[in-house]
Amino acid sequence: MADAKSQYILHTESVIKQYKQYDEVVTAVDRADIKIEEGEFVAIIGPSGSGKSTFLSCCAGLERVDAGHIYVRGQDITKMSFDELSRFRGQNMGFVFQRHNLIPQFTALENILIPTLMCNRKDGSYDETLRRLVNTLNIKDRLHHLPSELSGGQQQRVAIARALINMPQILFADEPTGNLDRANADEVLDLLIKTREEIGQTLVMVTHDMNIASRADRIFRMDNGILTLDRDYLDGKRKTITGY
Amino acid sequence: MAELLENAAAYLKKTLRLAFKNVISNIGQYACFFAAIAIIQTIFATLTVILYNNDRTEWQRVTEEFDYHIALYSLTEDQKLAIENGLPGWSRTYEDVRITEHYNAYKARSYYDVYIVFKGNDFEEVNEVYKTVFRQRHLGMIKDADPQNPVEYVTTPLMNFRENLFVNRLIYAASMVVTGVLSVFLLVILYNIRINHYKFVYGIYMSFGADFKKLFETSFWEMFSIGIMTFLPATLVSVIISWVLLAVHKIPFSCPVWTLLLAGLYGLIVILVSVMFPMRIMSMRAPMTLIAAEDNSNLVVSPRRSFRIFGSKFPLRYEMFSAWRFRRYNLRLLLSAVIFTSLFICGLYVAEITRVIVAKPAPEYELDISKVEYQDRMRDELYDTEGIVHVGKTASRDAVDLKSHMRVRAEYMAPFGNLVIPDEEGEYRVAGDLQYRTIDEDTVTELSKYKYDGDLSAPLHDDGYVVIADSIGNERKFDYKVGDKIEIAEFVKYTGSIDGLLSGKALLREQVEKGVFNYREYTIGAIVYDIPTLLMPIYFSDAAFEDVTGNELRFDTINVYADPTLSPKETAELEETLRGWGMLYGGIPVKNTHSIYLARVNEDKQYDEIFTFVALLLLFISPLIWFFSQMLYYYKREGEFTILQSVGALESDIKRLYIFGGIFMGVLSFIFCILLGYSLSFLLYKFVNVFVPHFSGLDLRFSFYMPWYAILVSVIMSVSCGFLSAFLPYRSFMRRRSKTLFVEYAEVSE
Numbered sequence: 001m002a003d004a005k006s007q008y009i010l011h012t013e014s015v016i017k018q019y020k021q022y023d024e025v026v027t028a029v030d031r032a033d034i035k036i037e038e039g040e041f042v043a044i045i046g047p048s049g050s051g052k053s054t055f056l057s058c059c060a061g062l063e064r065v066d067a068g069h070i071y072v073r074g075q076d077i078t079k080m081s082f083d084e085l086s087r088f089r090g091q092n093m094g095f096v097f098q099r100h101n102l103i104p105q106f107t108a109l110e111n112i113l114i115p116t117l118m119c120n121r122k123d124g125s126y127d128e129t130l131r132r133l134v135n136t137l138n139i140k141d142r143l144h145h146l147p148s149e150l151s152g153g154q155q156q157r158v159a160i161a162r163a164l165i166n167m168p169q170i171l172f173a174d175e176p177t178g179n180l181d182r183a184n185a186d187e188v189l190d191l192l193i194k195t196r197e198e199i200g201q202t203l204v205m206v207t208h209d210m211n212i213a214s215r216a217d218r219i220f221r222m223d224n225g226i227l228t229l230d231r232d233y234l235d236g237k238r239k240t241i242t243g244y
Numbered sequence: 245m246a247e248l249l250e251n252a253a254a255y256l257k258k259t260l261r262l263a264f265k266n267v268i269s270n271i272g273q274y275a276c277f278f279a280a281i282a283i284i285q286t287i288f289a290t291l292t293v294i295l296y297n298n299d300r301t302e303w304q305r306v307t308e309e310f311d312y313h314i315a316l317y318s319l320t321e322d323q324k325l326a327i328e329n330g331l332p333g334w335s336r337t338y339e340d341v342r343i344t345e346h347y348n349a350y351k352a353r354s355y356y357d358v359y360i361v362f363k364g365n366d367f368e369e370v371n372e373v374y375k376t377v378f379r380q381r382h383l384g385m386i387k388d389a390d391p392q393n394p395v396e397y398v399t400t401p402l403m404n405f406r407e408n409l410f411v412n413r414l415i416y417a418a419s420m421v422v423t424g425v426l427s428v429f430l431l432v433i434l435y436n437i438r439i440n441h442y443k444f445v446y447g448i449y450m451s452f453g454a455d456f457k458k459l460f461e462t463s464f465w466e467m468f469s470i471g472i473m474t475f476l477p478a479t480l481v482s483v484i485i486s487w488v489l490l491a492v493h494k495i496p497f498s499c500p501v502w503t504l505l506l507a508g509l510y511g512l513i514v515i516l517v518s519v520m521f522p523m524r525i526m527s528m529r530a531p532m533t534l535i536a537a538e539d540n541s542n543l544v545v546s547p548r549r550s551f552r553i554f555g556s557k558f559p560l561r562y563e564m565f566s567a568w569r570f571r572r573y574n575l576r577l578l579l580s581a582v583i584f585t586s587l588f589i590c591g592l593y594v595a596e597i598t599r600v601i602v603a604k605p606a607p608e609y610e611l612d613i614s615k616v617e618y619q620d621r622m623r624d625e626l627y628d629t630e631g632i633v634h635v636g637k638t639a640s641r642d643a644v645d646l647k648s649h650m651r652v653r654a655e656y657m658a659p660f661g662n663l664v665i666p667d668e669e670g671e672y673r674v675a676g677d678l679q680y681r682t683i684d685e686d687t688v689t690e691l692s693k694y695k696y697d698g699d700l701s702a703p704l705h706d707d708g709y710v711v712i713a714d715s716i717g718n719e720r721k722f723d724y725k726v727g728d729k730i731e732i733a734e735f736v737k738y739t740g741s742i743d744g745l746l747s748g749k750a751l752l753r754e755q756v757e758k759g760v761f762n763y764r765e766y767t768i769g770a771i772v773y774d775i776p777t778l779l780m781p782i783y784f785s786d787a788a789f790e791d792v793t794g795n796e797l798r799f800d801t802i803n804v805y806a807d808p809t810l811s812p813k814e815t816a817e818l819e820e821t822l823r824g825w826g827m828l829y830g831g832i833p834v835k836n837t838h839s840i841y842l843a844r845v846n847e848d849k850q851y852d853e854i855f856t857f858v859a860l861l862l863l864f865i866s867p868l869i870w871f872f873s874q875m876l877y878y879y880k881r882e883g884e885f886t887i888l889q890s891v892g893a894l895e896s897d898i899k900r901l902y903i904f905g906g907i908f909m910g911v912l913s914f915i916f917c918i919l920l921g922y923s924l925s926f927l928l929y930k931f932v933n934v935f936v937p938h939f940s941g942l943d944l945r946f947s948f949y950m951p952w953y954a955i956l957v958s959v960i961m962s963v964s965c966g967f968l969s970a971f972l973p974y975r976s977f978m979r980r981r982s983k984t985l986f987v988e989y990a991e992v993s994e
Contacts, residue, residue: 062535063531063532082455082456083456086458087453089451089452101444103448105270114448115452115453118453
């Protein structure tokens with residue numbers, strides 16, 4: 001069983017996440033199962049409030065689940081202590097938030113380097129990655145500016161650089177283009193896909209945008225907390241690939 | 245090993261450099277930590293330096309007061325010779341011997357008081373001589389020299405000084421623990437305020453791999469670097485304060501470096517503990533919940549319904565609802581800030597208590613007259629002796645020894661006056677923690693120093709009158725008035741067997757159930773308040789005392805109060821005079837309580853001044869909490885105010901929001917300050933008056949004390965902090981806003 005799990009980079013089993021609002025219990029994620037292989041690009045779509053962001057946060061260990069298991073690289077992160085989870089997250093996962101969530105008092109460069117500091121990376125060990133990311137994301141001339149001095153697209157690119165600086169095996173992105181115009185959104189998505197291809201990364205993305213989702217290998221749909229594979233899309237894609 | 249040290253040095257260099265850089269570049273953010281840590285270090289250093297000097301001062305007083313290690317009283321000629329001759333075959337174990345002779349007219353022979361200084365260079369040597377040579381061998385020989393005459397001896401603090409030091413250390417340790425707990429409490433409050441406002445940043449850190457160790461390391465080294473920067477100024481202030489406190493009492497000052505380093509170490513421990521707990525809790529939170537708290541939403545408690553906030557009274561009603569929305573934050577802030585002003589009041593109360601203890605007159609000598617007949621001329625002769633200011637003879641019996649009790653009608657019980665209930669109908673209650681005492685003119689003089697109602701000398705004129713205290717165990721039990729009647733039980737016999745294992749109230753209940761008593765009724769002539777009542781004293785005339793005790797009156801002790809200004813030499817001379825005088829009555833034992841010496845030592849220790857100083861420092865903590873918390877709170881609300889302005893609110897409306905917020909907090913802090921100050925002082929009063937005497941057996945009592953000036957200072961501090969901490973952020977908001985507008989305008993102009 002452990003072997004079966006370890007062949008997937010991300011594997012969830014009956015994940016349940018509930019919130020208590022006064023006397024009412026809201027089930028944000030209801031027995032969600034997903035299996036994602038290494039290097040895959042998976043998109044999760046669904047209406048607002050369907051629980052897709054919550055599910056993504058749970059998969060990234062940013063929120064605790066109420067039931068179920070989440071295996072990342074074969075390790076059950078729901079069983080990890082808080083500290084183990086933090087360390088594991090720092091070493092294996094990256095996260096791009098919907099709102100860039102940059103720390104306002106830090107410059108772009110300082111924001112990008114936060115994960116290296118948290119993971120005790122030695123000085124200089126990340127220089128090459130940084131150089132490459134800065135060039136790819138085209139933020140070289142904005143590195144010493146505060147987030148408030150950057151445009152929305154630039155802020156999101158800094159957030160992507162921050163998520164990638166430790167070269168995580170799996171990148172979670174929660175509507176990374178949600179606050180951007182079409183041109184910027186396409187640019188950011190190109191960057192994510194390009195980086196993913198360069199380092200063989202797994203990308204799990206929550207999005208509203210079908211144009212963006214259509215570039216994924218697989219699409220999952222979240223509705224009222226229930227996660228299902230989008231068969232229509234999968235069939236369509238097979239048709240395209242196999243020439244039906 | 246060398247590599248390890250090298251790595252450690254490199255780690256320290258890197259982390260400290262980062263911490264210093266971070267703290268200095270964000271000094272505004274850390275300003276309150278600078279102040280808090282400086283205050284904590286000042287308290288620790290002052291306590292350490294003062295208490296180190298106390299040891300030295302006490303030693304100085306001991307050597308002034310005593311020039312001998314042990315005194316043997318009322319020895320016979322043969323016993324005296326046994327000391328003078330020493331142990332056969334042993335070299336002399338004492339340096340010096342001083343002998344005074346008193347002639348006992350009743351026995352027609354001389355007795356001798358012998359004062360011995362043992363050989364020895366230090367405590368250890370002196371105690372060794374005392375234990376192994378004197379007590380084990382020499383003392384037996386002295387007893388054997390005249391077996392008919394028991395040997396009475398006392399050792400002086402000169403020899404027991406190590407025990408005194410232990411008590412000093414204990415007080416020091418207790419002070420440091422209390423101060424340490426308060427310091428941790430303060431830093432945790434401040435750190436939690438900081439964390440509350442920077443949750444988002446910590447959430448981001450944790451999202452990218454920060455665990456507890458990382459969070460703790462970062463925070464600890466930041467606080468450590470602040471501690472390093474404040475250490476010198478804080479210790480300098482402490483040294484100056486300590487020097488001033490000692491100089492006022494003309495006590496020489498000394499301050500070895502180790503005392504300051506020790507204080508620094510305590511500060512470090514406090515920082516370590518204070519940072520550890522909030523960071524541990526933080527590390528156990530899900531990062532997403534922290535990131536979600538980027539705005540003030542984490543401080544908001546949902547009202548669960550919407551209010552019509554944009555009514556005609558916009559700013560007022562709006563801010564009232566804001567106060568409600570942020571009620572959890574407001575309550576926490578009020579409690580944590582006002583508690584320190586309350587501790588200031590409590591600190592002054594403790595200072596007052598220490599002053600009362602030092603100033604409380606105590607007999608310098610206790611003359612044991614249980615074996616001789618008391619004569620009135622004894623009192624006159626004692627009053628005629630130079631240096632004696634007051635004399636009081638006592639005869640007392642505990643009610644429990646007489647199987648007696650006091651019966652009280654239920655209507656005379658005070659609320660919560662928990663006494664034994666003897667009968668089914670509930671007509672009576674009984675109390676057994678009583679002490680029956682006699683009263684004379686001297687006792688009346690003593691009692692008149694307390695607050696009282698009625699005529700204290702009533703029992704002197706009429707045997708049917710008594711003087712009683714208002715409480716038992718320093719807790720008010722009765723609702724008597726002068727002229728009311730009490731009934732004292734005279735035990736006759738038991739109608740059944742009493743369980744020998746019973747004690748206290750259970751025993752009293754059994755005695756009442758199985759005993760036959762005659763009840764004697766007395767009228768209350770006076771009620772004395774604030775008198776210590778570990779056992780409640782009831783003062784009877786001599787005849788009434790004989791009636792209730794069933795015995796012929798015999799006085800136990802004559803308490804002799806000496807002039808407190810007497811020098812050590814004069815008190816020693818007075819003691820010799822009293823011993824000589826006692827011999828005239830067949831050898832009345834004289835016990836020297838050294839109360840004048842003890843009062844002087846306690847006065848030198850200046851606990852009252854230290855407590856006052858610490859209380860003042862605690863008062864200054866309150867503004868730190870107010871301003872730190874409110875500045876951050878309003879900073880985060882600026883977005884809300886900007887939105888309000890964008891939908892039509894005027895600048896004057898925004899200003900009024902701040903003012904209403906300030907007034908609201910000012911009013912609440914006034915109420916909290918009074919309530920919390922009163923409650924904490926009352927709890928402290930109960931603690932020192934009820935718990936301490938109950939568990940220590942000390943017969944002490946202090947009045948309830950809430951000094952008006954302390955309350956006034958606390959209220960002014962709380963109200964002004966409550967208001968200003970809301971109003972001042974408005975000015976900085978407006979300053980920032982005017983700059984932004986100017987920039988926007990400039991951009992448009994271009």
